[in-house]
Amino acid sequence: MADKVAFELVAPDRLLLSIEVDSVAMPGLEGDFGVLPGHAPLISALRAGVIEVEGADEAQSRIFVAGGFAEVAADRLTVLAEDAVLVSELDRSSLEQRVQDAREDLEDAADDEARRQVEGKLALLEDMLAAAR
Numbered sequence: 001m002a003d004k005v006a007f008e009l010v011a012p013d014r015l016l017l018s019i020e021v022d023s024v025a026m027p028g029l030e031g032d033f034g035v036l037p038g039h040a041p042l043i044s045a046l047r048a049g050v051i052e053v054e055g056a057d058e059a060q061s062r063i064f065v066a067g068g069f070a071e072v073a074a075d076r077l078t079v080l081a082e083d084a085v086l087v088s089e090l091d092r093s094s095l096e097q098r099v100q101d102a103r104e105d106l107e108d109a110a111d112d113e114a115r116r117q118v119e120g121k122l123a124l125l126e127d128m129l130a131a132a133r
Contacts, residue, residue: 005037006076007053009063011084016063022055024077026070035070035077042072048127050087051079062087064131066124090132099125 004020025034027049051063068081102122109115 003037004055005035005039007079008077009051009065009079009081009084011081016081016084016086017053017056017060019053019056019060021053024054025052026079027051027065028070035072038074039072039077041074042070044070044072046070046079046081048124050131059086059088062131064090064128085128087131090128092129092132095125095129095132099129 004022005024007017007019007021007024008015009017023034023036025032026044027047029045029047032049033044046065046068048066049064051065053061053063064085064087065079065081066083068079068084071078071080099122102118102125106115106118106122109118
């Protein structure tokens with residue numbers, strides 16, 4: 001059995017990470033789960049949240065994903081994220097302003113569809129802000 005997991009994190013516009021790690025904890029759609037070397041094969045949907053990586057350098061140890069999918073094999077883990085950013089790169093003041101703007105947009109929503117879209121955006125921004133703490 002291998003002692004590391006090959007971890008790749010792919011965002012829509014780039015390969016964000018490709019490293020060997022000890023373990024990875026992820027926000028699964030049906031609950032959080034971890035991946036260690038020798039994990040059974042699995043495919044899971046991910047919800048918005050933070051991926052925690054053990055065995056990576058400090059800057060790469062926490063990544064915010066806006067959802068996506070994870071494919072696990074015995075020696076590798078591939079995450080296809082809807083969007084992803086290193087938590088260390090999140091700017092709290094910018095996120096706070098974006099949350100405030102989204103709340104104002106929610107008050108101004110003209111119909112149910114516009115309200116639903118703004119509510120989704122606001123929830124994602126609030127999750128990002130919580131991760132940046």
